[in-house]
Amino acid sequence: MAPENHFPLSIPFKPAPALVTWFIIDFALFMILILGCTVLPVLLSSTGDALFTVVILICIIAVFLIFAYWTKLYYESMWYELHEDEMRWKRGVWFRTTGIVPYNRITNLDLKQGPVMRWLNISTLSIQTAGYSGQSVPEIRIEAIEHADELRELLRTLVRQSGSGVQHDGTGTSAPVQSATGSMSTNLLMLDELKKIRSLLEQKNK
Helix, strand or coil, rough: CCCCCCCCCCCCCCCCCHHHHHHHHHHHHHHHHHHHCCCCHHHCCCCCCCCHHHHHHHHHHHHHHHHHHHHHHHHHHEEEEEEEEEEEEEEEECCCCCEEEEEHHEEEEECCCCHHHHHHHHHEEEEEEHHHHHCCCCCEEEEEEEEEEEHHHHHHHHHCCCCCCCCECCCCCHHHCCCCHHHHHHHHHHHHHHHHHHHHHHHCCC
């Protein structure tokens, strides 16, 4: 029985629904860190100011609810689509961003997974392209993906088929690949040049 293909060509796919949970947990941890360093000492130092404490708590809850709602809208706006020669993507709530990444520009494919992502069984696939080489920010991140290894291998296959001349190992490194035909052609040219040089030397020695 053939393995299931979770990323068929020309059919849009979305991140896992766990993206919403991941974003909310990360935001909650960030808020706890910030509040623990700023607001909590103020609340502890204010003696009997119940109104101030209530206002702070209402603001915190409001910010958290707004972020949770934004995360849901952000998830709904995201999609990716693989084609034979390029990958297309779209995302954004207030500012929509769309992009097309030809496979022959891809240089690196890196999988990333933090502690929360491991718990949710999702990964982020960072795609670096030739135009973004040397920069710390990848051109596109496919976030909160299940079966991320399968997606990376599929992209590696599509990159090789595109004839980009780059071989990827998924570790952030790449190496040029030369086909057997190209290597043979180069060797024949070098041999022809050596024959010409030998002929010239023989004529000079006569």
